[in-house]
Amino acid sequence: MTPASPTTGPVVAGQGLTRWFDTDRAVDSVDLTVASGEIHALVGLNGAGKTTLMKILLGMLRPDSGAAWLFGEPVDTAGPHVWSRVGHLLETPFCYGELTPTENVVAAARLHGMNTRAARRRAAEMISQLTLDRWADRRSRVLSLGNRQRLGLACALVHRPQVLILDEPTNGLDPMGVLELRGMLLSRSHHAGVAVLVSSHHLDEVARIADRITVMHRGVVIGNLDPGGVDLEHRFFDMVYTAEKEGPWTQQSPPRP
Amino acid sequence: MDAAIATEALKLRRSPVARTGWLTVVVGVPALTAALTAAARAGGDSQLAVKAAAMLTGTGLVGYLGIVGQVTTVAMLVTTGIVTAWCFGREFVDGTVAGLFAATVSRGRIAAAKFVVLLIWSLTACAATVLVALLAGVLLGLGPPSGDAWRRAGMDFAAGTLMAALALPLAWVASARQGYLPAVAALLLIVVATQIITALGAGGWFPYAAPALWLGMGGPEAAATIGPTQLLLAIPVSAVGIWATTTWWRRAQLT
Numbered sequence: 090m091t092p093a094s095p096t097t098g099p100v101v102a103g104q105g106l107t108r109w110f111d112t113d114r115a116v117d118s119v120d121l122t123v124a125s126g127e128i129h130a131l132v133g134l135n136g137a138g139k140t141t142l143m144k145i146l147l148g149m150l151r152p153d154s155g156a157a158w159l160f161g162e163p164v165d166t167a168g169p170h171v172w173s174r175v176g177h178l179l180e181t182p183f184c185y186g187e188l189t190p191t192e193n194v195v196a197a198a199r200l201h202g203m204n205t206r207a208a209r210r211r212a213a214e215m216i217s218q219l220t221l222d223r224w225a226d227r228r229s230r231v232l233s234l235g236n237r238q239r240l241g242l243a244c245a246l247v248h249r250p251q252v253l254i255l256d257e258p259t260n261g262l263d264p265m266g267v268l269e270l271r272g273m274l275l276s277r278s279h280h281a282g283v284a285v286l287v288s289s290h291h292l293d294e295v296a297r298i299a300d301r302i303t304v305m306h307r308g309v310v311i312g313n314l315d316p317g318g319v320d321l322e323h324r325f326f327d328m329v330y331t332a333e334k335e336g337p338w339t340q341q342s343p344p345r346p
Numbered sequence: 347m348d349a350a351i352a353t354e355a356l357k358l359r360r361s362p363v364a365r366t367g368w369l370t371v372v373v374g375v376p377a378l379t380a381a382l383t384a385a386a387r388a389g390g391d392s393q394l395a396v397k398a399a400a401m402l403t404g405t406g407l408v409g410y411l412g413i414v415g416q417v418t419t420v421a422m423l424v425t426t427g428i429v430t431a432w433c434f435g436r437e438f439v440d441g442t443v444a445g446l447f448a449a450t451v452s453r454g455r456i457a458a459a460k461f462v463v464l465l466i467w468s469l470t471a472c473a474a475t476v477l478v479a480l481l482a483g484v485l486l487g488l489g490p491p492s493g494d495a496w497r498r499a500g501m502d503f504a505a506g507t508l509m510a511a512l513a514l515p516l517a518w519v520a521s522a523r524q525g526y527l528p529a530v531a532a533l534l535l536i537v538v539a540t541q542i543i544t545a546l547g548a549g550g551w552f553p554y555a556a557p558a559l560w561l562g563m564g565g566p567e568a569a570a571t572i573g574p575t576q577l578l579l580a581i582p583v584s585a586v587g588i589w590a591t592t593t594w595w596r597r598a599q600l601t
Contacts, residue, residue: 110601147448149600169450177448181441187360196356199349202450244445 098161099124100252100284105155106145115141117308118155123284125251128274130299130316131288132325138308139288140179143254146286147177159252173202176250178258182241186230190221190240193229197244208247215243219269234261242270246277253277253285259294271298292321306332350451350459354433358463363432367425368471375421376479379414380486407480407488407495414479415502415561418472420537422506423554426468426513427533433460434517434591435526447600457521457595461514461588468510476503505557508580512554515587521594553579 099122106119116138123129131139144150146157148164157164159171183197191212198208216225219239224232232240238261245253253274259267275298277283289295295302295316302314304325311332314324358364386398398413434457437443446456476499480491491499513533520529540554544564549555550571556579558564560572 144600149444149447151599169452172448173450175448177444179444181444183442183445185357185360185442186440187362188356192356196353197445199353200446200449200451200456202349205352 098122100160101129101146101254101286102158103142103146103155104157106142106152106157107154108141108145108150108152115308116145116152119305119308119310121146121286121303121310123252123286125284126278126282127300128278128285128287128298130295130302131286131305132290132292132295132302132314133288133305134329136307137305139305140256141308142305143177143179143256143286143288147175147179147254149179169202173248174251175254176201176245176248176252177254177256178241178245179254179256182237183244184229184232184237184240186228188229189224189226190229190232190243191216191225193240194243194247198247201248201250203248211247211249212243215247218273219243235263235266238262239266242273246273249281251283253283253287255285255287257288257290259289259291267294274298292325296321304328348459350455351462354456354459354463355466358429358433358467361429361432364429364467367429368467368474371418371421371425371471372474372478375414375417375475376482379410379417379479380482382413382417383410383483383486383488407483407491408498410483410486410488411480411495411498411502412562414476414483415498415505416558416563418475418479418502418506419509419558419561419563421475422468422472422509423513424533424537425471426464426510427516427536428530429467430464430513430516431520431526431529431533433464433520435520435524435529438520438524439526444600452596453598454592454596457517457592460517461591464514464517465510468513469507472503472506472510475506501561505561505577508557508577509554511584512580514584515590517591518587518594521591521598550576551579553583556580 101123103119103121106116107114108116119142121142131142133139141150145152146159146164148167151165159167159175162171183193185193188196194212194215195208198211199205203211216222219242221236221239221243224236229237229240238258242258245255258270262270274285274287278285287299299316302316303310304312304314306329312328314321318324382398385394389395437446446453480495480499484490516529516532519532520526523529536554540549540552543549543552544555544559549559549564550568556572556576559568560577562569
């Protein structure tokens with residue numbers, strides 16, 4: 090795989106990505122791409138390395154080896170023109186309890202390069218789209234877990250990013266929220282050309298929206314699943330059990346003390 | 347307004363920690379000093395009256411403002427320290443720090459914006475404290491503010507501001523240890539160390555002790571030994587703390 094070209098290649102790319110945490114190899118020699126207009130799903134058991142991989146792709150963690158690119162530019166030197174086109178939701182939503190949902194979304198938009206007027210207009214749209222109107226002007230600390238997640242999604246989407254990296258975005262969402270999220274991701278990806286990298290535990294959910302499914306186990310990419318195939322869950326567990334059996338998973342020494 | 351400063355200003359304005367801290371120093375310091383002054387003026391041989399009288403560095407409004415300054419230095423260090431700890435540590439505790447990564451506004455700029463709003467917070471708190479205390483002194487019947495009283499109020503403000511600046515390096519502790527409690531622990535350590543170093547007689551060259559000694563906390567003889575060099579040591583200490591913190595944020599990883 091070669092680094093992405095700004096115009097033709099994948100908009101998200103990682104090559105040989107490896108990251109250790111002490112003696113634990115959280116991500117091991119992972120290659121991954123996401124093209125414009127594609128929804129690429131990462132699936133795996135807890136601790137498989139999905140979140141660590143996403144953090145590396147977002148420049149939140151530096152890999153011990155390998156490199157990552159966004160829009161063809163190395164992540165570690167990416168500037169505002171790159172980050173203004175990237176939206177993400179990792180672990181905890183962007184939700185400051187002392188601010189209202191509207192203020193949170195405006196803050197997220199401004200931190201992604203929007204001016205105040207545009208940020209306010211888009212925040213109102215996102216609050217409405219994610220059905221947070223009822224709480225728009227109340228302190229965010231009163232929001233339920235699901236509504237905090239909606240708020241986090243609003244903050245990730247408000248600046249119309251061309252790349253979306255979402256870690257377990259359906260966490261805490263009710264069935265209606267899951268449907269809305271699915272619709273938004275499909276619409277943005279297939280109509281607006283947004284590249285989406287999404288992790289999920291819900292295989293049936295992933296199968297409904299993903300163009301490509303990559304399976305991770307113990308930090309390693311162990312294969313791909315066909316989103317259109319049948320009995321996805323069964324094939325996923327087969328893949329994981331086979332990988333687990335074939336091992337060995339003994340950790341080698343980390344590259345640095 | 348700059349996006350980082352606007353965002354940090356909004357968070358600080360809405361923060362119960364920052365609001366409570368501001369009110370505590372602005373209302374608490376004048377109330378405490380007014381009570382101490384009233385006790386000293388009442389005379390008698392109670393322990394409170396004797397201790398309060400010992401804090402007076404002069405008579406009338408000028409003497410009262412001497413107590414105000416001494417209390418203000420401690421209050422500004424503690425409240426600015428707590429608000430700094432919260433401002434830099436809260437995102438690691440509530441998990442929102444991920445939202446500050448992968449953004450158009452760099453993390454170094456966000457850290458700088460936090461310092462800007464903290465500086466404004468502490469300057470307004472210190473100025474309001476001295477003005478409210480001055481007003482309280484006039485209402486206590488200590489007389490109208492003379493030139494000496496205004497000069498003393500200016501010294502109180504300067505010393506309080508230096509102590510607030512000295513609290514800013516706690517931002518590095520909150521950042522590097524990823525939470526506000528380690529910074530609060532460091533603040534307590536500074537307060538204890540200041541007491542010990544002052545008791546050992548070396549406070550004049552310890553930046554955290556010098557402003558209060560200058561205002562007379564160690565008596566007139568100790569105050570006379572404090573010059574501009576000792577007071578201005580606060581500036582490099584604060585600057586190194588700010589530089590270390592912004593550098594840490596620029597290089598930070600989300601482990």
